[in-house]
Amino acid sequence: MLGTILRIFYIFIVLASTYSYANTISQQELIELKAEYKRPKDIPYPKYNPYSKEKLELGKLLFFDPRLSASGTQSCATCHNPSFYWSDGMATATGHGHNKLSRKTPSLLNIAWNEVFMWDGRDLTLESQVSLPLRATDEMNTNIKGLLVKLNNIEEYKLLFKKAFPTEEQPISQKSIEKAIATFERSIISEKSPFDDWIEGNEDAISKSAKQGFILFNTKAGCAACHSEWNFTDDSLHDIGLPSQDIGRGKIDKSRINMLHAFKTPGLRNIAKRSPYMHNGSLKSLNDVINHYDSGFIKRKSLSSEISTLNLTQSEKDNLIDFLKTLTSQDRPVALPILPK
Ligand code: HEC
Ligand code: HEC
Structure with a gap:
């Protein structure tokens, strides 16, 4: 008899503790x-680089173009691959010359809402971030001056840069590459x-x-x-x-x-x-x-x-x-x- 009472009491305590936990926050x-x-509701675009459809479309081409790397084989999308939620599914990234990097490729999902960039927060705008992987010898290893010459020799790019940056005297520049790619990146949303x-x-x-x-x-x-x-x-x-x-x-x-x-x-x-x-x-x-x-x-x-x-x-x-x-x-x-x- 006492055993039964104790068992019922025990069950009551267990139930009470479960419910009290579930209720640790009220409905309100x-x-x-x-x-x-x-x-x-809206994607935040900075004043210094407002949205335009032309910039976004140009940025998307540049993001997927392996000609932006020294080897001609690696684009931003090689590591920030849409099939892997804009990362690469690997523990750490592989860069120029099959270099194994020491850090994982971060996903670019919802990057428009971020204000610090890189795992150690060493970069503060999405625009200035673009040149880091381009230049890094173990990532894309690109000579930016050489890249500008390369892009200037591609007629369609010349036209697209002019449309995206109509007021610039030199539409193909490091700044416009950064602005176009950043505009595209802000459209990557979960x-x-x-x-x-x-x-x-x-x-x-x-x-x-x-x-x-x-x-x-x-x-x-x-x-x-x-x-x-x-x-x-x-x-x-x-x-x-x-x-x-x-x-x-x-x-x-x-x-x-x-x-x-x-x-x-x-x-x-x-x-x-x-x-x-x-x-x-x-x-x-x-x-x-x-x-x-x-x-x-x-x-x-x-x-x-x-x-x-x-x-x-x-x-x-x-x-x-x-x-x-x-x-x-x-x-x-x-x-x-x-x-x-
Ligand atoms: C003190 C702040 C902090 C708290 C609290 C915290 N996290 Fe984190 N979380 C981080 C940071 C910073 C990283 C990245 C750390 C690193 O890579 O060295 C991270 C990474 C992660 C990741 C991996 C994300 C990725 O893309 O690789 C997951 C998943 C995660 N946290 C889930 C949780 C869960 C679940 C909890 C609660 C149990 C939690 N975190 C508590 C700061 C925190
Ligand atoms: C070789 C693989 C690789 C390539 C190519 C690459 N990235 Fe990354 N990306 C990384 C890695 C790894 C990091 C993190 C590095 C760190 O924190 O030190 C990173 C970080 C970033 C970040 C910061 C994300 C955050 O959450 O803070 C952005 C934005 C980014 N990359 C955009 C780009 C763009 C744009 C390109 C092309 C111009 C590019 N990446 C090319 C591997 C790559």
Whole structure:
């Protein structure tokens, strides 16, 4: 008899604790939280490089044109490949002369909303970023002066640059290449996913487990401290305790201890399709990522104060992964451009 009472009491406690957790945020709090994740309506274009259709179309040609590299075989799209969500599916990139680079190719999804660029945040505009891979001897190894001569010898490009930059005396210049490519890059946007449908009010768009995962992401697991808003990034740099020889931002900013091993927070759109993960591709699956944040990180001086042992249960880990999977959108075919002869 006492055993039965105790068993009933135990079941009551277990149920109560499950429900109290599910209720750690109220209905009203959930509504407010969901509002923070609404997709934006417009793409932000900077004043110094406003949108034009002509610039976008020219930028797309240049982005896919391997003649921009010294070898004539490597375009921006070789590494930022639309089939791999504008990355390359590899742990770290392969550049000029089959050089293995030390960092992973970041996805360019939703890059229009970013304000710092590269894993260590060393570049501050999408326009100035363009020349970094062009010039880098281990990436495209391009002599920009030579490239301008090459493009000037292609009649169709001459025409397209004139149309895109009608007021420039020298329409084919490093500046216009940068502006055109950046304009194209701003059009690379993740499509709507089941998560967005849920945010917009369709309760059936995602599972109960995924909804629980979303709450965990914003509460106990603490992910939203850095992966915030609709694109899931604070556009900032942090050390998340990943083992790596690469000290990231620490190489540039030696004055702040928390910048040692700090890397840029990547957005999480389509993340389930973008393994391997992290700046060095060292984590193979979302399972590995969750275990890293749960208790697998290195405790060191530079570790972000937002990272601490989570003690997640297996079902909480499953909830988080189910939630992350709802960020996957339907593939939209990318029409590859026909390059000027
Ligand atoms: C050899 C492969 C490769 C090629 C070719 C390449 N990239 Fe990248 N890209 C990378 C890697 C690797 C990084 C990260 C490097 C780092 O952080 O040190 C990167 C970073 C970027 C970033 C910053 C993304 C972010 O989230 O901060 C942008 C934008 C970008 N590349 C655009 C381009 C453009 C435009 C071209 C063509 C002109 C290009 N890339 C060519 C591999 C490549
Ligand atoms: C302190 C800020 C911070 C917190 C908290 C945080 N992240 Fe991250 N996240 C980052 C940074 C920075 C990186 C890139 C680190 C690197 O490459 O060295 C990253 C990388 C990732 C990646 C890999 C992305 C890619 O494109 O490779 C995933 C997935 C991820 N985080 C999910 C999560 C989840 C889930 C949580 C909560 C359990 C979480 N993060 C908590 C800052 C954070």
